[in-house]
Amino acid sequence: MRDFALTAEVQELCVAADRLGRTELAPAVRDHEEAGAWPPAVTAVLDGFPLGGLDLPERLGGVDAGCLTKVAVLETLALHDAAGLAAADRTGPTVGALLACPDRGLATEVAASLLAGTASAAFTVPDAELGTTELFWGPSQPALRWIWTCAGSELGLLEVTGPVHAAKVLAFQASGGVSVPFASTTERGRWDIGARAALAVRGRARLWAAAIAVGVAEAALQETLQYTTDRVVFGKPVAHHQGNAFDLAFAASRVHASRLVVRDAAASFDRDEPDAGFWATQAWLETMENAFLVTDTGIQLLGGHGFIVDHLAEKRFRECRHLAMLAGALDAAEADVAAVVLDVPDALLAGLEQQR
Amino acid sequence: MIELDHRTMEMLEEVRALGREHIRPMGLEADRTASPPPVDHPFYLICTRQGGLVSGMIGAEDGPTSLDWKPVRNFLIGEETAYWDRGVALSLPGPGLGGPALRNTATPEQRARFLSIFEDHSRARWGAMAMTEPGAGSDVARIATRARKDGDEWVLSGQKMFCSNSARADWVVVWATVDPALGRGGHRAFVVERGTPGFEIIKVEHKMGSRGYETASFALDDVRLPADNLLGGESFYESRKGFKASMATFNMTRPLHTAHGVGMGRAAHDFALDFVRSDYPAQGRRRQRALERLARIRRRLHTARLMYLQAVWLAKTGQSNALEASYAKMYSPPIVLEAVVAALDILGEAGVRNDRMLEKLYRDAKILDIGEGTQQVQRVVVARQLFDFPRDA
Numbered sequence: 001m002r003d004f005a006l007t008a009e010v011q012e013l014c015v016a017a018d019r020l021g022r023t024e025l026a027p028a029v030r031d032h033e034e035a036g037a038w039p040p041a042v043t044a045v046l047d048g049f050p051l052g053g054l055d056l057p058e059r060l061g062g063v064d065a066g067c068l069t070k071v072a073v074l075e076t077l078a079l080h081d082a083a084g085l086a087a088a089d090r091t092g093p094t095v096g097a098l099l100a101c102p103d104r105g106l107a108t109e110v111a112a113s114l115l116a117g118t119a120s121a122a123f124t125v126p127d128a129e130l131g132t133t134e135l136f137w138g139p140s141q142p143a144l145r146w147i148w149t150c151a152g153s154e155l156g157l158l159e160v161t162g163p164v165h166a167a168k169v170l171a172f173q174a175s176g177g178v179s180v181p182f183a184s185t186t187e188r189g190r191w192d193i194g195a196r197a198a199l200a201v202r203g204r205a206r207l208w209a210a211a212i213a214v215g216v217a218e219a220a221l222q223e224t225l226q227y228t229t230d231r232v233v234f235g236k237p238v239a240h241h242q243g244n245a246f247d248l249a250f251a252a253s254r255v256h257a258s259r260l261v262v263r264d265a266a267a268s269f270d271r272d273e274p275d276a277g278f279w280a281t282q283a284w285l286e287t288m289e290n291a292f293l294v295t296d297t298g299i300q301l302l303g304g305h306g307f308i309v310d311h312l313a314e315k316r317f318r319e320c321r322h323l324a325m326l327a328g329a330l331d332a333a334e335a336d337v338a339a340v341v342l343d344v345p346d347a348l349l350a351g352l353e354q355q356r
Numbered sequence: 357m358i359e360l361d362h363r364t365m366e367m368l369e370e371v372r373a374l375g376r377e378h379i380r381p382m383g384l385e386a387d388r389t390a391s392p393p394p395v396d397h398p399f400y401l402i403c404t405r406q407g408g409l410v411s412g413m414i415g416a417e418d419g420p421t422s423l424d425w426k427p428v429r430n431f432l433i434g435e436e437t438a439y440w441d442r443g444v445a446l447s448l449p450g451p452g453l454g455g456p457a458l459r460n461t462a463t464p465e466q467r468a469r470f471l472s473i474f475e476d477h478s479r480a481r482w483g484a485m486a487m488t489e490p491g492a493g494s495d496v497a498r499i500a501t502r503a504r505k506d507g508d509e510w511v512l513s514g515q516k517m518f519c520s521n522s523a524r525a526d527w528v529v530v531w532a533t534v535d536p537a538l539g540r541g542g543h544r545a546f547v548v549e550r551g552t553p554g555f556e557i558i559k560v561e562h563k564m565g566s567r568g569y570e571t572a573s574f575a576l577d578d579v580r581l582p583a584d585n586l587l588g589g590e591s592f593y594e595s596r597k598g599f600k601a602s603m604a605t606f607n608m609t610r611p612l613h614t615a616h617g618v619g620m621g622r623a624a625h626d627f628a629l630d631f632v633r634s635d636y637p638a639q640g641r642r643r644q645r646a647l648e649r650l651a652r653i654r655r656r657l658h659t660a661r662l663m664y665l666q667a668v669w670l671a672k673t674g675q676s677n678a679l680e681a682s683y684a685k686m687y688s689p690p691i692v693l694e695a696v697v698a699a700l701d702i703l704g705e706a707g708v709r710n711d712r713m714l715e716k717l718y719r720d721a722k723i724l725d726i727g728e729g730t731q732q733v734q735r736v737v738v739a740r741q742l743f744d745f746p747r748d749a
């Protein structure tokens with residue numbers, strides 16, 4: 001019987017990430033947004049982890065620490081400042097694509113450029129019905145070079161070879177940001193990898209966003225607790241009014257739920273479970289729904305203070321929505337899980353299901 | 357992050373077979389007749405003879421009085437049993453909610469005395485636990501049932517209600533206060549045995565759903581108990597130990613409640629899933645809508661399961677789980693009801709019919725958001741731990 005504890009090694013990594021976040025990220029969050037990047041010294045430390053290679057196998061230049069390790073570290077960093085993670089995590093949401101790419105040589109080339117810090121990569125789920133013709137947002141610190149696409153059962157790799165446009169977007173300004181017309185790219189490969197493998201690729205990308213969303217939601221919760229226990233209205237702290245206390249308790253329960261489901265999905269990737277992509281997509285849907293609730297509660301309980309940039313509540317609120325619009329956005333994820341829900345067995349009772 | 361060992365899988369398979377053959381039919385019958393299965397129901401005897409719902413659930417090396425319980429396994433079995441019928445699951449012979457109370461408060465001698473009756477396999481036996489009173493439901497600190505010492509005996513007087521299986525129990529763990537002015541510090545737990553003079557069942561409730569087990573009220577009219585029936589002995593109740601013990605009981609029953617909810621939600625999901633497979637068109641907007649709702653149910657039930665398993669795992673590993681137990685209890689009931697409602701919607705108008713079972717699940721499920729502390733109580737519990745939410749707020 002496994003348990004819910006993180007190993008001592010993972011906890012150590014999280015402690016280090018927490019220290020870095022507390023000392024180097026949290027004090028200058030707005031400066032990072034203004035600068036469009038985290039300080040080079042911070043990214044240098046993260047490259048040393050290496051954050052981008054935590055869940056990559058050694059054959060791709062990683063340290064093979066596993067997906068669970070990665071989500072735990074991402075959550076920890078996001079607790080302090082998520083905005084630079086799309087750039088500082090060199091592989092980010094593209095790990096699933098790197099792992100699934102049938103052209104091993106090409107995957108190795110891409111991974112090497114990312115881990116060396118000479119290129120950035122983005123991931124997108126083009127919508128065939130809408131006729132997507134561009135990548136709407138990708139990190140640009142360093143310059144975006146690779147775009148992985150994954151729709152249906154197809155995985156594709158585009159290399160940026162033409163002009164790109166600076167993108168003003170909802171959040172994650174500290175990762176830079178560019179839009180890229182597909183006309184500005186050269187296709188390096190396109191493979192039919194099968195529906196299940198493709199869902200795993202998309203699920204891995206979504207889980208990356210989910211892990212960050214857990215950290216963002218936790219940060220929002222902690223800041224809201226701090227504010228509402230300090231500020232007095234109608235003769236007592238905001239949090240001591242029962243209606244508000246109930247909202248805070250509910251929000252806390254949802255952060256807890258999100259953390260559990262993200263880690264569970266990450267562990268399913270580490271165990272090479274066939275339906276890991278399904279459960280990761282489910283984890284993302286769960287986490288985003290909860291993160292919206294938590295960050296919205298955050299702004300609401302801060303009142304007008306939640307709407308101004310003197311507090312970080314508005315940043316958390318923007319970041320959660322931004323994360324929900326990656327990897328095809330939520331509707332594509334719902335369609336993905338609906339497409340296979342009749343065929344995916346219970347995660348725990350799969351052996352019994354066959355006898356039903 | 358939980359994997360099941362071979363023995364647990366075997367047990368779950370056994371429950372599944374029992375559920376299909378006995379538990380669900382018993383639940384449907386109890387619902388139809390609005391009364392729980394009789395105490396001499398053959399299935400209860402089957403359970404009794406094999407020492408539990410599943411043979412070997414309590415290993416020979418453990419013994420029924422052992423503290424080396426296997427909560428994760430047992431909670432999964434609870435989930436699976438509730439899948440077939442939660443009411444019947446709660447009616448099964450055994451110590452019931454009295455078990456956790458004994459585990460948290462009793463001396464080894466008391467555990468042996470009160471739990472050893474379950475080694476007698478000649479007839480089904482039940483235990484029960486009574487906390488709720490007509491004037492004290494969610495606010496358990498306000499219980500008014502009085503306990504006074506009279507020589508070597510304790511004398512109990514008061515009234516309890518909403519007590520599962522108490523009308524058929526061999527004993528009931530009764531929470532009472534030695535002095536209401538002491539608040540929680542005055543709480544004591546006693547075992548009142550069947551047939552004790554002054555112990556009288558007043559009423560067995562008629563309920564909207566969950567009719568597979570009885571819910572009764574009883575009176576304690578100067579019930580005289582030997583000193584040995586005070587669980588843990590008097591030294592146990594120094595400071596707030598008594599109240600904390602009752603709360604520790606809830607820290608295990610709340611995740612169990614969640615496990616039951618996951619089982620019920622899965623039952624609704626599977627019913628709807630089978631209906632989509634058999635009756636829905638192969639394509640189209642309505643099918644897509646149904647599949648998306650099924651996927652949502654799957655997601656939320658999976659999350660609820662992780663929450664109760666983690667809460668139980670914390671307890672098993674000796675860590676505090678009060679917060680996590682309440683998180684699980686807070687999360688689960690609304691999503692179970694959502695699962696049943698989604699399943700009803702997927703069936704369409706056919707969902708209202710009693711022979712489809714889902715309308716029964718709709719009536720059954722609501723109690724999950726009330727028993728073991730309402731949704732509102734859970735939020736109070738969580739708020740107190742998160743930021744010291746004042747008791748008089």
